[in-house]
Amino acid sequence: MEKTLKVLNELEKEGIIETYAIGGAIAAIFYMEPVVTYDLDVFVRFPAAKAGLVTLSPIYEYLRSKGYKVQQEHIMIQGVPVQFIPVYNALVEEAVREATGKRYKKTKTRVLRAEHLLAIMLQTYRPKDKARMTRFLEEAKVDRNDLTEILKRHGLEKKWHDFTRRFHGE
Amino acid sequence: MENKRQIGRLVKKLFLAKQQRRRKLARLPIEEKMRILIALQRMENDIRATLGRSRRRPWNITE
Numbered sequence: 001m002e003k004t005l006k007v008l009n010e011l012e013k014e015g016i017i018e019t020y021a022i023g024g025a026i027a028a029i030f031y032m033e034p035v036v037t038y039d040l041d042v043f044v045r046f047p048a049a050k051a052g053l054v055t056l057s058p059i060y061e062y063l064r065s066k067g068y069k070v071q072q073e074h075i076m077i078q079g080v081p082v083q084f085i086p087v088y089n090a091l092v093e094e095a096v097r098e099a100t101g102k103r104y105k106k107t108k109t110r111v112l113r114a115e116h117l118l119a120i121m122l123q124t125y126r127p128k129d130k131a132r133m134t135r136f137l138e139e140a141k142v143d144r145n146d147l148t149e150i151l152k153r154h155g156l157e158k159k160w161h162d163f164t165r166r167f168h169g170e
Numbered sequence: 171m172e173n174k175r176q177i178g179r180l181v182k183k184l185f186l187a188k189q190q191r192r193r194k195l196a197r198l199p200i201e202e203k204m205r206i207l208i209a210l211q212r213m214e215n216d217i218r219a220t221l222g223r224s225r226r227r228p229w230n231i232t233e
Contacts, residue, residue, distance in 0.1 A: 001204050001231055033195040034206040036214050038226050079230030104200055138189060139196040 003078035005109045007063070008042060016062050018045045021099035021110040023085070023092075023120065028132060030102060031114045031140035035132070039074065040082045043096045043112070054086050091119055091154045114140050115147040122156055122163060134167050204231075 011017050021027075024041030046054065063075050074081035087093045095116035102111045112120070118136060121129040136142075151157045195206075211228035218225050 001229075003231075029203050029207065030200055031196065033192045034203045034210060036210045037207070038211065038229075079232075081227075081229075102200070104204075135192070139192050 001078075001080060002105045002107050004040065004080040004082065005104055005107045007066075007068075007077050008082075008109065009107070011044075011059060011062065014062065015047060016058050018047045019096060019099075019110065020044045021096045021112050023095070023112050023117070025132070027112045027117055028136060028140075030111050031117070032136050033139055035135075038081060040080050041085060042082055043085050043087055043092055045087050045093070045096055056084050056086065059084055089123075091116070091123055091150075091156075094150075094153075095120060113146075114142050115150055118142060118147060119150045119154060119156060122151075122159055123154070125159070130163070130167070133163065137168070 008020055012019060021043050022030075022040065023043045024039065025035060025037035026040050029035065029037075044056075044059070046058075060070060060075065063077065064070070069076050071081065074083050076082075087096050095112045096110075098113060098116065099110040100113050102109055114136075118133060121133045121136070148157075151160050195203075198206075208229055208231070211226070215225050215228055
């Protein structure tokens with residue numbers, strides 16, 4: 001995992017991407033009890049000059065040149081299947097911009113904040129997101145004021161209200 | 171009636187203990203959580219094999 005993160009940092013350093021942040025289940029594991037997952041989801045922003053044409057090709061080309069293999073929608077980096085996801089809407093854009101710095105052993109990395117993770121789960125709202133949200137709320141430290149602001153900014157208040165009423169009887 | 175109440179109290183206590191354990195696990199260092207994740211991947215993979223489902227490869231990391 002540490003070696004994988006070093007490669008992600010290298011992508012940033014080499015200017016292939018502007019920045020990245022870990023999302024999905026692995027980001028959730030930073031805040032809650034471990035759950036089974038096989039993917040490392042990485043949200044990426046590209047440098048402004050390349051932003052017009054959003055394609056993952058530069059990442060794939062660079063990593064292939066380093067000997068990493070593509071397997072379906074993943075690229076295996078140091079034994080970990082990584083899925084790169086370009087920022088695809090305003091919420092994810094904000095989440096990546098405001099991601100928090102974390103350390104894995106001696107390596108720095110960036111992880112989505114708990115409040116943004118929850119908002120993205122709410123926006124995506126697949127069955128696994130609903131299940132994860134319930135546990136996340138039980139186990140993770142979530143700044144409710146911050147979450148409320150995020151939900152407001154991205155038009156998710158009603159959905160949140162419906163979710164809490166349905167699953168938490170609030 | 172008293173039996174039912176006792177069972178109710180016991181179940182409540184068990185659920186509370188589970189919740190406390192999950193919260194404790196949530197506070198573990200990320201490196202320890204990753205070790206747990208890989209153990210979970212291996213366990214799930216064995217179960218999938220037993221059930222004849224397609225296998226998924228656990229992470230091949232040595233840290």
